[in-house]
Amino acid sequence: MDLVVRRLGADNVADFWALMARDQHEGAVCWCTAWWTDTWEDYLALTPAQRRELRESLIERGEYDGYLAYVDGAPVAWMQVGARDRLGKVLVSFELEPDPETWATTCFLVLEPYRGQGLGREFLRQVLADLDARGVTLVEGYPRHGEGHGATDLWSGPEALYADSGFSEVKKGPNRSVYRRRLRQRNSQ
Numbered sequence: 001m002d003l004v005v006r007r008l009g010a011d012n013v014a015d016f017w018a019l020m021a022r023d024q025h026e027g028a029v030c031w032c033t034a035w036w037t038d039t040w041e042d043y044l045a046l047t048p049a050q051r052r053e054l055r056e057s058l059i060e061r062g063e064y065d066g067y068l069a070y071v072d073g074a075p076v077a078w079m080q081v082g083a084r085d086r087l088g089k090v091l092v093s094f095e096l097e098p099d100p101e102t103w104a105t106t107c108f109l110v111l112e113p114y115r116g117q118g119l120g121r122e123f124l125r126q127v128l129a130d131l132d133a134r135g136v137t138l139v140e141g142y143p144r145h146g147e148g149h150g151a152t153d154l155w156s157g158p159e160a161l162y163a164d165s166g167f168s169e170v171k172k173g174p175n176r177s178v179y180r181r182r183l184r185q186r187n188s189q
Helices: 013-022 040-045 048-060 088-093 119-133 159-164
Strands: 003-007 066-071 074-083 102-110 138-141 168-172 177-182
Touching: 003 119, 013 066, 013 074, 066 119, 074 119, 102 119, 119 159, 159 177
Parallel strands: 102 138
Antiparallel strands: 003 066, 066 074, 074 102, 138 177, 168 177
């Protein structure tokens, strides 16, 4: 499977909308806004239409916060990635201290026909390579503990994905852990 990974931007935002609309379980319900509200209660109070409006407002202000993965030219996966501290709910939820150098992979969506084929691992590998090339040195993820969860419980990626991709568990919460990976240090030349 040839996987092409591209950062979200003005030139491919239509692909983001198409991908989310294709996933009726999470994408077209959440529109990747869960971490953008102040509290979980605020998020749950929004309808899917209001969540889409929130995502539209983020894009209108230039918040292109992730990557799309393509197979045969069609978008099949999404990963929300960006500077961790822009999402205050992450800091509160996991009781983390602010750190402007830390980035986070907070949402992970692979369309159903493409799951279980290693696409997620390759997607994450390519995203980490791009982040490394951009000078990012520390990346976190927040997977749910254990295995055997349904897709709706894996919206932040499966725990094995992070463990198999060189992340280490640094903090265990009641349902989710903080996994962290240091990327290569770049020498200034």
